[in-house]
Amino acid sequence: MKLVFLGGGNMTRAIATSLIHEGYDAKHITVIDRHAEKRAFFAETLGVSVAVSIDHYSAPFDILVLAIKPQGAEVVCRSLPSHLSISQPLILSVLAGVTVASLEAWLNQPLAIVRAMPNTPAIIQAGATGLFANAYVTQIQKSAIESLMAAMGIFAWVETEALLEVITALSGSGPAYYFYFIECLQQIATDMGLPPILADNFARQTAFGAATLARTSDLSLNDLRAHVTSKKGATDAAIQSMQQQGLKTLLVNAMQACRQRAIELGKLI
Numbered sequence: 001m002k003l004v005f006l007g008g009g010n011m012t013r014a015i016a017t018s019l020i021h022e023g024y025d026a027k028h029i030t031v032i033d034r035h036a037e038k039r040a041f042f043a044e045t046l047g048v049s050v051a052v053s054i055d056h057y058s059a060p061f062d063i064l065v066l067a068i069k070p071q072g073a074e075v076v077c078r079s080l081p082s083h084l085s086i087s088q089p090l091i092l093s094v095l096a097g098v099t100v101a102s103l104e105a106w107l108n109q110p111l112a113i114v115r116a117m118p119n120t121p122a123i124i125q126a127g128a129t130g131l132f133a134n135a136y137v138t139q140i141q142k143s144a145i146e147s148l149m150a151a152m153g154i155f156a157w158v159e160t161e162a163l164l165e166v167i168t169a170l171s172g173s174g175p176a177y178y179f180y181f182i183e184c185l186q187q188i189a190t191d192m193g194l195p196p197i198l199a200d201n202f203a204r205q206t207a208f209g210a211a212t213l214a215r216t217s218d219l220s221l222n223d224l225r226a227h228v229t230s231k232k233g234a235t236d237a238a239i240q241s242m243q244q245q246g247l248k249t250l251l252v253n254a255m256q257a258c259r260q261r262a263i264e265l266g267k268l269i
């Protein structure tokens, strides 16, 4: 499949790097970006083809990945139809908050569209991507998208587009929650007397160890926690303190705020 990425930012870097890492042939990938330094990165580091604008790209292609900022997407999409009429590509959009209905209206033709909500760990093939397809997407196209997404980590299709906002609140924004948690633990341990570098290394390694266990163990999260938490022991004191002070309520509020903001931003576009 010929893949064209419109926009050479962080998300394209994550997806293209993962694909090439997993053996996708670089000669089937083109990245379009108006900045010379970004084109140079993709050409020199990943060995893919580059172009300054879609007007400079004329070969047929199978998938167009929309990976520009959502704010500029309408103008760009409205300029695309003439470029799409020959190839009739599958559109893969990673534009946060931009609905399939908006894309259908802007592209103004019946195209297969998949909306994806990836996350930044995709760059190390540890991503989690939510996917939603419009009615024109065939089973063959779904399989093609699945093989691309598998290069970045895990993926799942959601039945309704609204669930992509829940995916945003869970995994799209989730890496930031975990980084914040690690940062807090590191700072608190430093305040308690550990050298900052040691606190930083141990906070990161503990997150890595816990995440790896959570990802690979057959035990439930509750059982994994119970293994570290003897009744009336030191960990129990910490967990009870978190529960009494309403950590779960804080997280409920945080995820609801995230989902709500994602919906609002989508309406502003």
Ligand SMILES: NC(=O)c1ccc[n+]([C@@H]2O[C@H](COP(=O)([O-])OP(=O)(O)OC[C@H]3O[C@@H](n4cnc5c(N)ncnc54)[C@H](OP(=O)(O)O)[C@@H]3O)[C@@H](O)[C@H]2O)c1
Pocket: 006, 007, 008, 009, 010, 011, 012, 032, 033, 034, 035, 038, 052, 053, 054, 066, 067, 068, 069, 070, 072, 076, 094, 095, 096, 097, 117, 118, 119, 120, 172
């Ligand atoms: N980063 C994340 O964690 C994350 C997660 C999920 C989804 N997303 C979504 O992924 C999308 C891409 O995000 P990003 O951070 O990778 O964006 P980005 O860094 O802004 O990259 C987009 C690039 O495309 C260029 N560009 C825009 N319009 C163009 C055009 N018509 N022709 C040629 N080049 C053009 C931009 O140039 P200018 O800067 O000059 O406009 C920029 O270099 C966004 O819609 C975002 O919502 C991101």
